[in-house]
Amino acid sequence: GAVVSQHPSRVICKSGTSVKIECRSLDFQATTMFWYRQFPKQSLMLMATSNEGSKATYEQGVEKDKFLINHASLTLSTLTVTSAHPEDSSFYICSASGGVYGTDTQYFGPGTRLTVL
Amino acid sequence: KQEVTQIPAALSVPEGENLVLNCSFTDSAIYNLQWFRQDPGKGLTSLLLIQSSQREQTSGRLNASLDKSSGRSTLYIAASQPGDSATYLCAVPLNDYKLSFGAGTTVTVRA
Numbered sequence: 001g002a003v004v005s006q007h008p009s010r011v012i013c014k015s016g017t018s019v020k021i022e023c024r025s026l027d028f029q030a031t032t033m034f035w036y037r038q039f040p041k042q043s044l045m046l047m048a049t050s051n052e053g054s055k056a057t058y059e060q061g062v063e064k065d066k067f068l069i070n071h072a073s074l075t076l077s078t079l080t081v082t083s084a085h086p087e088d089s090s091f092y093i094c095s096a097s098g099g100v101y102g103t104d105t106q107y108f109g110p111g112t113r114l115t116v117l
Numbered sequence: 118k119q120e121v122t123q124i125p126a127a128l129s130v131p132e133g134e135n136l137v138l139n140c141s142f143t144d145s146a147i148y149n150l151q152w153f154r155q156d157p158g159k160g161l162t163s164l165l166l167i168q169s170s171q172r173e174q175t176s177g178r179l180n181a182s183l184d185k186s187s188g189r190s191t192l193y194i195a196a197s198q199p200g201d202s203a204t205y206l207c208a209v210p211l212n213d214y215k216l217s218f219g220a221g222t223t224v225t226v227r228a
Contacts, residue, residue: 006160032214043206043220044161093160095216103214104149110160 003027004096006109013084014117021079021112023094029074031098034106035067038091050077074099084116119144119211123219131227136194138222140207145185152181152192153206155221161206165192197226 003026013019023033032051036044048064050056050071058064066088068080077096081088091113095106120143130136140150148169153161165181167174167190173182178195194201204223208216 034215041223043218044216046215049215091158095161097214104210105151105163105166106214106216107163108153108161111158113158 002101002107004107004109006112010113012115018082023077025075025096028099030096033077034095035079036093086116089116119217121219123222127223129225136197138192140190142188145188147209150190151208155204199226199228202226
């Protein structure tokens with residue numbers, strides 16, 4: 001089945017620094033990748049949708065200059081949290097769709113826990 | 118705008134009891150509905166996907182039903198086990214394949 005990985009699984013950083021999170025589709029070419037964030041005891045909220053080779057589409061209320069998304073290849077998308085602050089601490093999950101698995105189903109990564117001190 | 122609601126928010130049952138988890142959605146024009154499992158601090162595992170043309174889908178002890186006209190789906194887990202303890206999320210896709218998630222039902226199965 002489709003496998004999506006994320007790296008790192010957990011990161012702690014100081015306020016004001018930038019953090020990059022990678023999302024990879026390991027066994028298929030993901031034409032579309034999605035980035036979500038999840039606060040404790042809440043559901044997943046979509047942040048942005050990225051298609052390979054084009055600019056990401058951000059959901060309302062998500063700052064595109066703060067959450068930089070790059071989808072440079074069919075197997076890799078990155079989310080960079082710039083000038084991170086404690087309120088950015090959250091669980092970030094990516095998902096991927098496309099390739100041989102079609103566009104109807106998203107396959108989710110294991111998530112990245114970001115803690116900003 | 119699609120809104121997805123899950124009731125109850127939390128559920129605790131003794132081992133062996135059957136579980137019934139509910140999901141409702143406001144826009145019945147969906148083309149599928151998906152149930153996921155999420156363990157604490159982990160990503161999502163897809164359990165079942167029901168196409169809009171289907172009434173139910175089964176996998177082992179799991180059975181999910183879909184009633185589009187009433188905007189409801191139910192996930193049944195038979196003979197619950199402590200390993201079933203997790204948060205269960207339902208999600209429906211919007212027109213552009215974006216998923217709209219419910220807040221989840223957190224299940225605790227007591228040994």
